Amino acid sequence: MPVLTRLIPSPVVVDINAGALDDLAGLLADQRISASGKLAIAISGGSGARLRERLAPALPGAEWYEVGGGTLDDAIKLADAMKKGHFDAVVGLGGGKIIDCAKFAAARIGLPLVAVATNLSHDGLCSPVATLDNDAGRGSYGVPNPIAVVIDLDIIREAPVRFVRSGIGDAISNISAVADWELAHRETGETIDGLAAAMARQAGEAVLRHPGGVGDDSFLQVLAEGLVLTGISMSVAGDSRPASGACHEINHALDILFPKRAASHGEQCGLGAAFATHLRGDKETRDLMVEVLRRHGLPVTPGEIGFTDEEFVQAVEYAPKTRPGRYTILEHLDLSTDQIRDAYADYAQAVSS
Numbered sequence: 001m002p003v004l005t006r007l008i009p010s011p012v013v014v015d016i017n018a019g020a021l022d023d024l025a026g027l028l029a030d031q032r033i034s035a036s037g038k039l040a041i042a043i044s045g046g047s048g049a050r051l052r053e054r055l056a057p058a059l060p061g062a063e064w065y066e067v068g069g070g071t072l073d074d075a076i077k078l079a080d081a082m083k084k085g086h087f088d089a090v091v092g093l094g095g096g097k098i099i100d101c102a103k104f105a106a107a108r109i110g111l112p113l114v115a116v117a118t119n120l121s122h123d124g125l126c127s128p129v130a131t132l133d134n135d136a137g138r139g140s141y142g143v144p145n146p147i148a149v150v151i152d153l154d155i156i157r158e159a160p161v162r163f164v165r166s167g168i169g170d171a172i173s174n175i176s177a178v179a180d181w182e183l184a185h186r187e188t189g190e191t192i193d194g195l196a197a198a199m200a201r202q203a204g205e206a207v208l209r210h211p212g213g214v215g216d217d218s219f220l221q222v223l224a225e226g227l228v229l230t231g232i233s234m235s236v237a238g239d240s241r242p243a244s245g246a247c248h249e250i251n252h253a254l255d256i257l258f259p260k261r262a263a264s265h266g267e268q269c270g271l272g273a274a275f276a277t278h279l280r281g282d283k284e285t286r287d288l289m290v291e292v293l294r295r296h297g298l299p300v301t302p303g304e305i306g307f308t309d310e311e312f313v314q315a316v317e318y319a320p321k322t323r324p325g326r327y328t329i330l331e332h333l334d335l336s337t338d339q340i341r342d343a344y345a346d347y348a349q350a351v352s353s
Contacts, residue, residue, distance in 0.1 A: 008195075009235040011126065013148045016224045018217065020152040021051075021116070025058050033112065033147060034088035037061035040111070041091040042078055042102040047118055048094050051155075055093075063087070070097030072104075072134040072141075079105035087111060089147065095119045095163070096131075103130040103143040112147035118155050119163035120223055122170045122265050123243055125149065126231030138255075145235050151224045153217055161297075162264060164214045164223070168296050169270025171226045172289060173247040174204030176273035179280060180245030184327035193242075199233035200242035208292055246279070246328035247272035249319035254307070256322065257315055263305035270298050271305070275316070278347045279329045290351045300351050309348070313340050 013031050028034040039062040043052055052064055065081055068074050078101050082090065090109075092102025093116040106113035107130075117125045124131060126149050130141045156164070178201045184190040203226035212219030233242040240248075250272030255262045262268065270293050277286040290300045299305045302312035317337055320330050335343060 008232070009128070009145050010232050011146050011149050011228075014126075014228055015149070016151045016153070016221060016228070018153040020150050021055065021155060022152075024055065024116070024150060027150070028089070028114065028148070031148065033114065036088055038085075038087050039063070039089055039091050039114075040065060040082045040085060040087045041093055042067050042098055042105065044094045044098050047159075048098065051093060051118070062091075067094075067098050067101050070100060070131075070133055072132040072139065075101040075104035075130065075132055076108070078102070079108040082111075083109045089114055091116055092146075093118065096122055096124050099125055100130040100132055103146070104132060104141055107143040113144070114148045114150065115146040116150045116152075117224075119159040120151075120156055120167035120220070120227060121163040122167060123174075123227045123230040123234075125151075126228045127240075128231075128235045129240065140240075145231070149228055151228075153220050153224070156220055156224070157215070161214055164220070165296055165298050166264040166266030167223055167227055168207060168214075169264075169266030169268075169273075169293065169298050170243075171204050171207040171223060171230065171266075172292065173245075173266075173269040173273035174200040174226075174230055174243050175208065175285065175289070176247045176276045177241070177243050177245035178204075179282070180276070180328040181241055183280075183329060183332060187332060188327050190327060193237045196233040196237035196242045199229050199236065203227070203229040203233070208288065214296060241326075244323075245326075246276035246319065246330045249322050249326070249328060249330060250275065250315055252322035253315040253319040257318060258307070258311065261306055263299070267299055267305055271300060271302065274300055274351070275344070275347055276329050278350065279333060279343060283350070286347075286350070301348060309344060310341075313337065313344055316340050316344070 042065050089112045090106035091114045092099035099115050128145050130143045178197050185192040206222050207226050210222050230243050247269045251268040274289045
């Protein structure tokens with residue numbers, strides 16, 4: 001008998017609205033995630049400490065753990081501290097570093113994770129990956145998806161606007177990543193998961209084509225939903241392929257070659273997506289990406305984030321080394337240094353006109 005359906009790994013609950021944090025305890029009890037209120041909550045020392053003051057009275061059974069940073073050692077220390085208690089779930093309350101540490105710790109001690117995001121800087125809040133710094137640089141560690149995702153739009157608006165801009169760049173880069181996946185399918189026969197590709201692409205398109213700005217609740221709602229859907233698309237695919245192509249290879253290359261000067265993840269991914277789209281010859285999508293990135297205050301040339309044209313050329317040349325075995329427009333074209341330089345000159349002229 002043929003398999004007619006499949007199970008999709010996804011959170012039990014996704015709550016995205018203004019004031020979502022006000023009834024966190026009730027939500028977890030209603031969804032039978034933690035009826036007892038025994039929670040291990042990971043927070044940062046800054047904004048997390050302020051949120052603790054606000055939330056602690058409603059969560060009397062919780063224990064709070066301050067996370068020092070976003071390293072593998074931090075995550076292991078967090079897990080070791082949490083395993084001494086008896087909890088229903090782990091809550092990661094904060095930005096990407098806190099949530100990634102909480103993901104890793106929850107997986108290590110065998111508890112479900114509730115991701116409570118305080119900014120929208122990237123698509124990792126609902127992904128099955130924890131990205132943590134280690135002695136070799138930065139590693140990606142497979143973890144279960146969060147059992148619940150809570151995003152309070154009031155809290156999101158309080159975060160620095162650069163975090164929202166970064167999330168915009170990361171979401172829009174999905175469009176380029178899926179185009180690379182489809183290219184690999186055509187050229188190498190790589191299997192493509194149509195559902196994962198559709199989820200990632202539509203998440204990116206929704207952000208790309210929304211007329212609102214970073215201060216609009218309707219836009220923040222679409223961006224938050226898009227980042228959650230992108231994380232789920234990676235779970236469906238079994239890896240980061242739906243959201244990571246040449247755009248992310250360029251981002252990783254900038255991080256590796258210029259670690260002390262790298263811009264935000266989303267800024268670099270958005271720039272990488274626009275250039276990769278140019279390389280694919282899709283001028284219409286390139287122009288729309290550039291227009292939207294500019295409208296939201298994101299860079300479209302390397303000079304806008306402190307890199308010279310030659311440094312960007314160097315990063316594009318190095319980019320395929322960051323993801324061995326991944327086939328994108330960069331591997332497909334296999335451009336020489338001079339060809340990359342010429343392609344960037346054409347791109348720069350196109351986006352300046």
